[in-house]
Structures are given as C-alpha cells and as structure tokens.
Amino acid sequence: MSKLELRERFASIQRESERRNEEKNKESIPTIFIVMSTCGLASGATETKQAFEEALSEKSIKARIVPVGCLGHCYAEPLVIIDHPTAGFPPICYYQINADRARILVRSYLEGGDPVLKYVLGAMEENDLIPAVMDFPRFSLEQRLVMEHCGHIDPNDIYQYVAKGGYSGLVKALEAEPEEVIDLVEKSGLRGRGGAGFPTGRKWRIARATEIDDKFVICNGDEGDPGAYMDRTILESNPHQLLEGLAICAYAVGANRSIAYVRAEYPLAVKALQKAIKSAEELSLLGPSILGTSFNFEVSVFQGSGAFVCGEETALIQSIEGKRGMPQHRPPFPVEKGLWGRPTVVNNVKTLSSVPSIILRGPEWFRTIGTEHSPGTAIFSVVGNVKHPGLVEIAMGTSLRTLIFDVCGGIPKKKEFKAVQIGGPSGGCLPSSFLDTPIDFDSLTQAGAMMGSGGMVVMDEDSCMVDVSRYFLDFTQKESCGKCTFCRIGTNHLLNILDRITKGEGREKDLELLETLSKDIKDGSLCGLGKTAPNPVLTSLKYFREEYEAHINEKRCPALKCRTLIAYYIDLEKCARGCEVCVGCCPVDAIFTTKGRKKAIDQELCVKCGECRSVCPPEYDAVFKVSPPELAPIIERPPEEKKESKKSAV
Amino acid sequence: MALYNDGVGMAPSDLDHEEWEMIQDIKVLLPGFEKHRGNLIPILQSIQEKHSYLASTAMEMVATHLSITPSEVFGVATFYNQFRFHPPGKHQIKVCLGTACHVAGGDIILENFERKLGIKDGETTPDREYSVERVACVGCCALAPVAVVDENVQGHMQPSKVEGLFVQFQIEREREEREKAEREASE
Numbered sequence: 001m002s003k004l005e006l007r008e009r010f011a012s013i014q015r016e017s018e019r020r021n022e023e024k025n026k027e028s029i030p031t032i033f034i035v036m037s038t039c040g041l042a043s044g045a046t047e048t049k050q051a052f053e054e055a056l057s058e059k060s061i062k063a064r065i066v067p068v069g070c071l072g073h074c075y076a077e078p079l080v081i082i083d084h085p086t087a088g089f090p091p092i093c094y095y096q097i098n099a100d101r102a103r104i105l106v107r108s109y110l111e112g113g114d115p116v117l118k119y120v121l122g123a124m125e126e127n128d129l130i131p132a133v134m135d136f137p138r139f140s141l142e143q144r145l146v147m148e149h150c151g152h153i154d155p156n157d158i159y160q161y162v163a164k165g166g167y168s169g170l171v172k173a174l175e176a177e178p179e180e181v182i183d184l185v186e187k188s189g190l191r192g193r194g195g196a197g198f199p200t201g202r203k204w205r206i207a208r209a210t211e212i213d214d215k216f217v218i219c220n221g222d223e224g225d226p227g228a229y230m231d232r233t234i235l236e237s238n239p240h241q242l243l244e245g246l247a248i249c250a251y252a253v254g255a256n257r258s259i260a261y262v263r264a265e266y267p268l269a270v271k272a273l274q275k276a277i278k279s280a281e282e283l284s285l286l287g288p289s290i291l292g293t294s295f296n297f298e299v300s301v302f303q304g305s306g307a308f309v310c311g312e313e314t315a316l317i318q319s320i321e322g323k324r325g326m327p328q329h330r331p332p333f334p335v336e337k338g339l340w341g342r343p344t345v346v347n348n349v350k351t352l353s354s355v356p357s358i359i360l361r362g363p364e365w366f367r368t369i370g371t372e373h374s375p376g377t378a379i380f381s382v383v384g385n386v387k388h389p390g391l392v393e394i395a396m397g398t399s400l401r402t403l404i405f406d407v408c409g410g411i412p413k414k415k416e417f418k419a420v421q422i423g424g425p426s427g428g429c430l431p432s433s434f435l436d437t438p439i440d441f442d443s444l445t446q447a448g449a450m451m452g453s454g455g456m457v458v459m460d461e462d463s464c465m466v467d468v469s470r471y472f473l474d475f476t477q478k479e480s481c482g483k484c485t486f487c488r489i490g491t492n493h494l495l496n497i498l499d500r501i502t503k504g505e506g507r508e509k510d511l512e513l514l515e516t517l518s519k520d521i522k523d524g525s526l527c528g529l530g531k532t533a534p535n536p537v538l539t540s541l542k543y544f545r546e547e548y549e550a551h552i553n554e555k556r557c558p559a560l561k562c563r564t565l566i567a568y569y570i571d572l573e574k575c576a577r578g579c580e581v582c583v584g585c586c587p588v589d590a591i592f593t594t595k596g597r598k599k600a601i602d603q604e605l606c607v608k609c610g611e612c613r614s615v616c617p618p619e620y621d622a623v624f625k626v627s628p629p630e631l632a633p634i635i636e637r638p639p640e641e642k643k644e645s646k647k648s649a650v
Numbered sequence: 651m652a653l654y655n656d657g658v659g660m661a662p663s664d665l666d667h668e669e670w671e672m673i674q675d676i677k678v679l680l681p682g683f684e685k686h687r688g689n690l691i692p693i694l695q696s697i698q699e700k701h702s703y704l705a706s707t708a709m710e711m712v713a714t715h716l717s718i719t720p721s722e723v724f725g726v727a728t729f730y731n732q733f734r735f736h737p738p739g740k741h742q743i744k745v746c747l748g749t750a751c752h753v754a755g756g757d758i759i760l761e762n763f764e765r766k767l768g769i770k771d772g773e774t775t776p777d778r779e780y781s782v783e784r785v786a787c788v789g790c791c792a793l794a795p796v797a798v799v800d801e802n803v804q805g806h807m808q809p810s811k812v813e814g815l816f817v818q819f820q821i822e823r824e825r826e827e828r829e830k831a832e833r834e835a836s837e
C-alpha cells in the first residue's frame with residue numbers, strides 16, 4: 001500500500017473531525033466545559049454538572065455541556081469554562097463552582113449576560129474586558145507539551161483529539177522506516193520520565209535489534225508514589241495521546257502487542273483508556289492493519305493491584321504474568337527478555353505521551369525546550385504548603401524557586417519555606433539553600449534528591465523533617481517485596497530508629513547508625529526500591545541534622561509536630577471566662593473547668609489532636625503548643641471532674 | 651484439599667449466604683477466562699469487584715480452574731494491597747495517608763475514626779456496620795487531609811468533622827429503624 005493511500009485514509013478521518021466541529025459551531029449556543037477528572041469529581045463536579053443541567057432546563061436555555069479532563073489547577077476545582085459566543089466576552093474560566101454558583105452562573109451570565117466577575121479566574125483569550133489567565137504566572141511560566149490539550153478536549157471523543165492534530169504523528173511515523181523513527185527519538189534526547197531518565201531512543205534501538213519477532217511494549221502507569229498523580233491525570237484527560245505514542249513505539253521497535261498497566265485505584269483512568277482503545281480501533285488507528293498498512297497493533301489494559309514495587313519494570317512484568325510482583329535480576333533487561341520471555345520495551349506514560357509531538361514537530365523543536373542533557377518538560381504534582389497546589393508542567397531547567405514561589409504562589413499563611421521533598425519515597429528533602437537548583441535529571445540527583453516519580457511536597461516551618469523521613473520509611477518498609485534481606489530488615493530497622501527518635505527515645509549513636517545502615521541497604525538491595533529507600537533519611541540528615549539532634553539530645557521537636565514530644569496547654573490569662581468552645585470539640589473530653597471558670601487540659605487524657613487550638617476564637621488565642629511537653633504548666637484536674645480515659649476504650 | 655471445592659453439593663444453608671452467592675457467581679464467571687496463568691489477577695479482581703472481598707473458597711475455585719495450587723493463588727493475592735479477605739463494613743471509611751495528607755495531619759484523623767469505632771485500620775466493626783482503612787493519595791491533595799466515606803470525598807477533615815459524620819450516620823440509622831417499625835406496625 002502506498003503512502004498516498006495512507007494519507008488519504010487519515011485525511012478522511014480529519015475531514016470528519018472538521019465536519020463535526022463546524023456543525024457544533026453553526027449553532028451559536030453557549031458551551032460549558034466542566035472538569036470531570038478525579039480531582040474535579042472529588043471536589044463536587046458531579047453536583048455542579050447536575051446543577052447546570054437543572055438550571056438550564058428550568059430556564060429553557062440551550063447550551064452544550066462538555067465534560068473535560070484536568071487542567072491541573074487542583075486549588076480551583078470544580079473548575080468550569082464557559083464559552084458564550086453571543087455575550088460579547090471571550091471564553092471565561094471560573095473557579096470553585098459548586099452547585100449554587102452553577103445556578104447563579106446560568107441565571108446571571110447565560111440568561112442575564114453578566115459574567116459574575118467574583119467567580120472568574122480569568123479569560124481564556126486576550127481581551128480588553130477581563131484579565132486573561134495567560135498573564136498569570138501559573139499559566140505563563142508553565143510550558144505545556146504533554147499536557148497541552150488536557151482540560152481542553154473531551155477525552156472520550158477521539159475526533160476532538162484529531163482536531164488538535166492528534167494521530168498525525170503516527171501517520172508520519174508510518175510513512176517512515178522504523179529506524180528513521182528511532183533516529184528522531186534518539187536525536188530529540190528524550191529521557192524516560194519514569195524516574196531514572198534512561199534515553200528512550202537507545203532503549204528502542206536495543207529492542208529493535210533483537211532477533212525475536214514477537215515483542216511487547218508496555219506503558220507503565222503504575223504510579224505508586226503516595227503523593228503523585230500526574231500519570232493518572234494524563235490518562236484521564238488525554239488517553240489518545242498516550243495510545244498514539246504507544247503505537248509509534250511499537251511500530252519503531254517492531255512489536256504488535258502492548259499492555260497498558262494502570263493501577264486499579266484509578267478506575268476513571270482505566271475507563272477512559274478502554275474507551276479510547278475502542279474508538280481508535282473503530283477508526284483503524286489501532287488494531288489489525290492500521291489505516292490499511294501492514295502494521296498490526298493491539299493494546300489491552302492490565303489493572304495493577306497496588307504494590308509500589310510493581311512500578312519497577314521487572315516486578316511489573318511478573319505481576320502481568322500472574323505472579324507475586326518481585327523484581328528480578330537484570331541483565332537480562334526486559335528489552336532483551338521481558339514479558340513471557342519476549343523482548344519488551346517498558347516506558348512511562350509521560351515518556352510515551354511526549355513522543356507524538358516529537359515525531360510531528362521534529363527533534364530540533366523538542367530540543368529548544370529544556371536543557372541540553374534534559375530536553376523537554378517536567379511534570380510535577382506540587383502539593384503541601386503552597387497556595388496553588390496542582391499539576392505543573394515546566395521546561396526542564398526551571399529553578400525550584402520559580403516553580404514553588406512563582407508558579408505555585410509560594411507558602412500560604414505568611415509561613416516560612418522550610419523544605420521541598422522531591423521524588424517521593426525514593427527522593428530527598430532539599431532546604432532553602434537549594435531553591436535555585438535547576439530542575440533536571442542530573443542537578444536533582446546531584447543535590448541528593450531525584451526526579452523520581454514527580455511527586456513534590458512543599459513544607460513550611462511546621463513540618464518536622466524527622467517525621468517526614470519516618471513517614472517515607474514507614475511506606476517503603478511496608479512496600480518492600482521482601483526478597484532482599486537488607487531491604488526487608490534494613491528498612492524496618494531504619495523505621496524503628498526513626499520511630500524512637502520521634503518519640504524522644506533516640507540514643508546518642510542513632511545518627512551514625514542511620515547512616516551506616518542506609519549505606520548497607522543501598523549496597524545490599526537488588527532493585528531501585530531498596531537502593532533509594534534511605535534517600536529521605538540521608539538527605540534530611542545532611543541538611544537538617546540539628547533537627548534530629550534536638551529530638552535526641554533535648555527530647556524536643558523544633559517544628560512542634562512529633563506528638564510524643566509536644567503538649568498543649570491553655571493560658572489562663574488569655575482564656576475567656578465562661579467560654580466553652582473547646583470543651584465540646586475535644587474528642588476525649590480532656591478539657592475541664594478550673595478556677596475562675598477558665599479551662600485547662602488534662603494532660604493524662606489529651607491525645608494531642610490540636611482541635612482545641614484550632615477552634616479557640618482568634619480574639620482569645622489561648623491554646624498553646626510547646627516542646628518538650630514539660631514546658632506546659634501542670635494544672636490538676638479536680639477529682640469530681642476526673643473522667644474515665646477514652647484513650648484505651650474499645 | 652478443599653472441603654467445598656466448587657460449592658457443588660452444598661446446601662446454601664451450610665455456607666454463609668454471601669459466600670454461597672459468591673460461589674454461584676464464580677461458577678458463571680470462570681468459564682469466561684482462558685485457563686492461562688496471566689488471567690489469575692484479572693479473575694481475582696473481577697471477583698472482588700463484585701463481592702468486595704475474596705473468600706478462601708473462591709480462591710480455591712480459581713486455583714482449580716487454572717490448575718495451580720490454592721497456596722499459590724493465596725500467595726499472589728496476599729502480595730497485593732488491593733485484595734481483601736474479609737467482608738468490609740456497610741459503611742467504608744478510607745482515610746488518606748498520602749504525602750500531602752500526612753503533612754496535614756491525616757494520622758490524627760485516622761486515629762479519631764479508630765478511637766470512635768474501637769477498631770484499627772484494616773478492621774471491620776463486629777456488627778459489620780463500619781470498616782476503616784488507610785489509603786494512599788486519593789487525588790485531591792488540595793483538600794488535605796481527606797477521608798473518603800462511602801465514596802464521598804470529605805476534604806479538610808478535622809476531629810470534629812469525624813464526630814459530625816457519626817452523628818449523621820446515627821440520625822440516618824434511627825430514621826431507618828423508625829421507618830421499619832412503622833412499616834411493621836402498619837402490616
């Protein structure tokens with residue numbers, strides 16, 4: 001079959017996509033885009049959509065409702081974009097639109113023509129009336145390549161992706177020889193976004209070169225970091241881009257079968273992907289003899305069962321084979337001998353999703369973004385103590401400072417920045433002296449953190465670094481597959497030491513012990529889980545050593561976080577006579593009335609939840625937190641006030 | 651080996667009714683899966699999806715179907731966090747302990763649920779009304795700390811909100827009981 005025929009078949013799909021677009025535009029009725037990915041739904045997008053539908057039908061207003069994927073602005077969910085072509089305004093983006101606000105928007109804007117400025121985040125186009133979102137740092141400093149269309153198209157409608165140029169990269173690849181495709185990817189300098197940053201083109205070339213014909217490609221969407229959700233969002237918001245990348249990869253390496261491995265905890269992503277596969281097959285963009293060529297390619301979805309270690313490629317393969325997900329010795333690498341013994345390329349969701357635009361726009365274009373050794377963009381889920389948490393895609397080489405303070409708005413509540421944790425359980429904590437570090441594979445590794453999963457947690461002065469290390473070790477210790485003794489027992493030992501430090505039972509030699517043990521675990525573990533598990537401990541020991549020392553030597557938690565080392569008390573001078581606010585809120589009835597009808601805390605009963613401190617009216621602000629706990633004044637509870645402890649009640 | 655290998659010949663009363671239903675279901679489900687080791691996890695997933703947990707009889711039936719030992723099935727199932735071996739409570743409470751929620755004090759929220767119900771994470775109350783479990787990021791870190799109660803995401807959790815949820819459950823239960831009593835009285 002000729003290239004001409006291939007082009008013609010694809011052109012007819014493009015024409016159909018255009019026709020559908022025109023048909024929609026003919027009717028100039030308003031369009032309401034509602035973000036319906038996991039984050040939107042969690043914030044109440046279903047109720048918002050229902051409220052729009054009801055309000056529209058009550059008022060008999062004609063409008064289209066289009067569910068779209070995520071724009072990455074988690075702080076603004078439920079997020080809605082209204083395009084009201086006859087109102088004289090550009091499309092407007094609204095934030096935190098709950099059901100009530102949805103009704104107001106229908107009444108005021110769609111019916112009355114008033115765009116309700118107080119709910120507006122910004123206009124989607126430059127104009128003279130409403131500030132455009134593109135002028136906000138959150139938008140202008142981002143560079144969207146992988147997430148370019150996320151939130152702008154309906155992920156369930158393949159024609160919307162085609163209208164954005166989708167699947168043209170695949171067509172271009174099919175017109176070329178597989179080796180030429182690999183050349184393009186290699187020239188682009190694309191490195192794997194799954195954490196380690198292995199050059200994608202090189203991986204593909206090795207797979208291509210193997211003699212065996214029956215090969216596999218696997219999309220790694222396991223995303224096990226407990227604080228990361230980029231891959232989920234991409235799968236939910238633009239699954240076709242991933243499928244296109246997957247097909248290009250398969251064509252290049254000579255594979256006909258593929259498995260998209262997505263965790264079962266991501267039901268929406270699984271559904272979106274399954275639907276996308278079906279619609280691509282219907283248009284012959286996947287399946288047997290794609291667009292009439294001799295290239296056959298089938299994709300199936302495998303649901304991962306929730307084990308962090310299964311993100312590791314050999315463990316992932318074990319689990320597809322129906323076994324316990326234990327990592328295997330490499331070599332042989334999966335590209336030589338992988339799933340069912342066949343050569344297998346494993347690539348991350350973001351890696352594969354970067355491929356279509358590289359093929360379409362060329363490797364030179366890709367290299368204009370990012371740095372020399374880390375071209376392209378990086379995607380992070382930035383959470384924790386920042387004003388505007390969410391998904392952010394920035395050019396590699398952007399500094400941490402720009403990302404945290406400009407793109408994400410900095411630290412809320414006038415608190416101080418303390419540290420940023422990058423790379424999840426495998427990564428590390430960096431202090432403020434590293435804020436000017438450029439974000440790329442090599443600089444982060446050099447600093448002791450790691451690109452890793454792309455999870456980023458920003459922490460203010462109230463976070464305790466020992467506690468954060470303990471948190472990650474608790475996670476890796478549970479998730480160790482148990483194959484290597486050092487990983488299994490070593491992480492457990494690390495956790496025990498960190499546990500006792502946070503409880504004020506740390507010993508003088510503990511810090512040394514943490515360091516030697518960490519080294520042993522790194523050396524004695526087979527896979528990346530064990531090799532990187534000590535990173536959170538090592539980096540925080542390096543940059544926040546005095547905090548560990550305070551816990552051990554002074555039995556004090558400087559951040560007032562570790563609960564054994566703190567106490568709450570009520571300042572009798574400040575407590576308002578007769579006020580009862582905190583009494584009812586204490587879950588263990590620890591608060592009693594003392595002289596002068598003021599309140600005091602029974603330290604025996606207090607579980608240090610901090611609820612009393614958060615409910616005490618700001619004009620009194622009478623509840624204080626101190627460390628070590630001995631600093632709290634002791635006020636005896638009168639015997640008739642004594643209550644039975646609920647602490648141990650079952 | 652298995653006492654009730656495939657549930658054949660067992661009167662429903664001999665088994666817990668739920669388990670009996672599960673077995674009937676699996677009998678229908680298994681022939682749809684090729685006898686291929688790679689189908690092990692998908693089979694277990696589809697059983698759990700429908701019945702919320704895996705009874706040991708169920709795993710024995712799967713083993714027979716795939717011609718592997720029950721202990722192999724059990725070994726695989728216990729490796730993965732997804733699989734449950736006891737029926738969950740009527741109300742499922744999931745407390746997020748993802749990184750963002752941890753930093754925001756998610757452990758305090760979990761502790762409040764545990765204390766209130768007198769069970770630990772991963773357990774179900776004896777009356778099978780409630781179960782509590784910890785989960786990793788549920789994807790709305792901006793609302794941290796987060797709990798998912800019966801599929802509804804509750805953001806910005808506080809100990810007092812935990813109390814509030816139980817008051818709601820209590821009101822609901824009392825209403826149900828009242829309605830039931832009224833129905834019975836009218837019959």
Ligand SMILES: Cc1cc2nc3c(=O)[nH]c(=O)nc-3n(C[C@H](O)[C@H](O)[C@H](O)COP(=O)(O)O)c2cc1C
Pocket residue numbers: 191192193194195196197198200220221222223224225308309310311312313314346347348349351352453527528529
């Ligand atoms: C413990 C562990 C967990 C991992 N988790 C993931 C993951 O969730 N997603 C991912 O793409 N890669 C993960 N990886 C990396 C994979 O082994 C593999 O390198 C990657 O999928 C290759 O794709 P890439 O070249 O596109 O980065 C993990 C590795 C280790 C050691």
Ligand code: SF4
Pocket residue numbers: 309326327479480481482483484485487488525526527528529530531
């Ligand atoms: S390092 Fe840990 S998780 Fe990795 S194989 Fe060894 S025991 Fe398993």
Ligand code: SF4
Pocket residue numbers: 570574575576579580581582583599612615616617620621622623
């Ligand atoms: S809420 Fe504050 S002011 Fe009121 S009783 Fe408690 S400590 Fe005193």
Ligand code: FES
Pocket residue numbers: 568586587588590601605606607608609610611612613
């Ligand atoms: S203040 Fe003591 S338990 Fe909340």
Ligand code: FES
Pocket residue numbers: 226227746747748749750751752786787788789790791792794795796
């Ligand atoms: S960490 Fe709890 S929702 Fe993300």
